Amino acid sequence: MGELIAFYLLAGIAVATALAMVITRNAVHSALFLVLNLVVVAVFYLLLGAPFVAMVQIAVYAGAVMVLFLFVIMMLGAERVGGTTGLRWQVPLAGALGAALIGGTLFAFLRAPAGLAPVGSPPVPFGDPAAIGERLLTTYVLPFEITSVLLLIAMIGAVVLARDSGPEGK
Amino acid sequence: MAPFLVEAAIKSLILVLLLLTGFAYLTLAERKLIADFQARIGPNRAGPYGLLQPLADAVKLFFKEDFIPEYADRVLFVLAPLITLIPTLLIFAVIPFGPELTLFGYRTRLQLTDVHVGVLYIVAVTSISVYGITLAGWASNNKYALLGGIRASAQMISYELAMGLAIVSVVLTTGTLQVSGIVEAQRNGWLIFLQPVAAVIFFITGLAEIKRAPFDLVEAEQELTAGYLTEYSSMKFALFFMSEYVKMIGFGALMTTFFLGGYLGPFVDLYPGLGVVYFTLKVGFLIFVLIWLRATLPRIRYDQLMSLGWKVLLPLSLANVMGTAVVVALTA
């Protein structure tokens, strides 16, 4: 019961922060709402009994990625999003599509709840750092290594795009 | 459920009270020590040996005008000091101050909570402690403050990596993510002897993370007035000030836990209460070193800061992790 209350409370906060992130016109505020949202999601993970994932979520997303976001926004002084852009017509459209998505998902869930039953409880050491590490470096070593390649080229790319081009024709 | 909550509440309360007193007298200690290093006398008017000085300061700050600049982002300007202080306090939740002992017939650990991913918790909390200062700089809408804030985030991002890797070496060596486990693993020898490189890296990066001299570029008076603090006054300023000093204690506590054997010491098994004494002594020594360094070293330049972090500490810590991994794999 307590868990259910906590879930709905957090879900409310998560949705509210996500909405606020989209609606607010100030990029810094948007970024902060996103941080809040990520932290709330981390708490969800805690509730699900996966503290490792929760901590990684905070350290990586809230702590590293979003700090860099904020850093860039501040460096560029890009916090003010233009109030009257030519994208006004997108607001009702986005609302309608979002409503359609929620409606569709609800429809799918309510129509055949049996088919969408929970998958059953996870194996016991689920989300345990040792278990995750073991799986990552044995069974799923390929996706793991590909991720490192992915990050490496992203870094190379950032350097390519950011370095001084030097004198033309060099 | 209930006894657990009561226990946690009592522990939290004691922790916060201790930290508040610690902070207050740390300011005095720092001023006194710096005065000694510089052959001055230091505060000596409020009470014997200036012992009431912190109280006087608190009263003074409390009655100062609480000023918010007109073009500041009011909400964030007010929130920033809190966002800075909270992660600073949160760190202490997983630090063991002493071994398990029996108090009033109740067996407990001198640690708020002993989560089994405690080390990750520490990493996560330190990683979000950047926000407060960055936001303070931005919300002030003042160029010095903004520069200070941006410097702070750049500095903390740069040093977080090497610090994290130093902690990884510790985790690899002890084989646990539980903070109490790391302390217990040092019964046969402090990790500073097993992991000297990681200890040095952790110390340097820790200095940078808490922005102490010689890494106090964030508030370099000559260039940035007072950095992100420029527009702050009264209690909001006091909160920042407090988090600075609590961070010193936190750094000392982490360094002690990871590398100096935490609460361990002679006879600690016989008299568990001794653990707290050892712990306090070790933290106190480290804080003394921090003050000592401030009195000794000049501030480094920004480019030196960046090249030290990225070109020296990061590769070094990576090499250390790899070396540790090889040794652990071979001896396992």
Add this chain to the structure above:
Amino acid sequence: MELSWWAHLWSVLPEIVLVLAAALMMAVDAWLPEGRKRELGYWAIGGLAAALTVTAVQAAQLAGGIAVPYEAFGGSVRADLAAMLFRVIFLLAGILTVAISMDFRPLRQSGEYYILLLISVLGMGLMGAAVNLVMLYLALETVGIALYLLAGYLRDTPRSAEAGLKYFLFGVFSSTIMLYGLALIYGFTGEIAYARIAQALAGLPAPAVMAALLLILVGFGFKVSAVPFHFWTPDVYEGAPTPVTAFISVASKAAGFAVLIRAMIEAFPTAQANWVAIMAALAFVTMTVGNLLAIPQRNLKRLLAYSSIAQAGYILIGIAAASPLGVAASIFYLGIYTLMNIAAFAVAVIMTNVTGSEEIRDLAGLSRRSPGLALAMLAALLSLGGIPPLVGFFAKLLVFAAAIESGLLWLAIAGVLNAMVAFYYYIMVARAMYVDRSPEEEKPVWISRPARFTLWFTVAGVLLLTVLVYPLYLLAQMAAQAF
């Protein structure tokens, strides 16, 4: 079944070779003196060729029955003939692209360019082999990020920068939407492996599956530049460095088809009626829009962009047929298309080097200026247009036959009509080369040696395969049986 470590490695051996080659190139790039950076191209070709050799051996083993298909790394990738054949396509496209990049003027010679290319080929190989959602997404992103960077590689030229940014934004957007679809699938089934998803989906309500399928198809549609996810194509093709355009137009598209075919057949067999309808509609719209919009183009790269959209439409017909013949036809088509399209782009690269422009009218008088080059272009265009007896004709024949076999007669007829429209604009280009005159036609055209190799290889390939249609078809058929 417990696999030996060697079996695990064997399944991704070409990728391992590519990673090693990329790592080696980083070191070589650092040590090579400034004046000799051009040699990096040869290093890249060497790495790709080594991987190609490995792949060819593996493909031969699989085709000859010496090796049996299996899944490795916890069901992340499958080593089967289809995966290997797709790898051959990607690696060939990579080699040919490097060859036309080496003397492409606007590209300053640098190791990063080739490394990004190598890594994107690596990602494509994994896209073709991926049999679970995690691997699929990681491979897609690896390819995506490398290609965004390559498209915007000439960041000092506004067009290339714009192309990079546009490609990036469209790519990120479509992959995010696809991720929603993947998340839905995982949420509904709790599985990431295709085969198990297929089992679990059987008991699910159709609307749920359909929603996920549509979202996923956005991502795949972007990769293969199917209408209506094609808006990036002309601008990116025009702005990106021409060799990169060539690479995106063939390798990235083939990779998109590789994942599309595998995901549809292996993960969504229960929803086949749904996706066949979607594919047929996509195929029809894609080829029609592509061909009609190609007609007014005056810029060679834009024309080839719309032409490549239309070609994607034809290939989609094969998938819409949802039969072994259809899949074989699509694989066959992709192999041929790679050669034809790279040949056409090689000519574009050479002409850009000479004239500095990419307009079709600057091809005027090419038949007198460089008869060989004009002939190569003509062969590529006629084959793209599907003129018998060139091999492109057989490719079209196969997809249309597959459509008819599966009862999609209307789609086959639409395809034939479209091929006629396409013929018009291919001939317009040929007319510029053969009929139009230009005051510059006395000036010779300089063709670098690697570019000459690409031209020879592709044109000879098209001609040779015209003779060897049947063996190639058999190979495609064997690969199609892998699904």
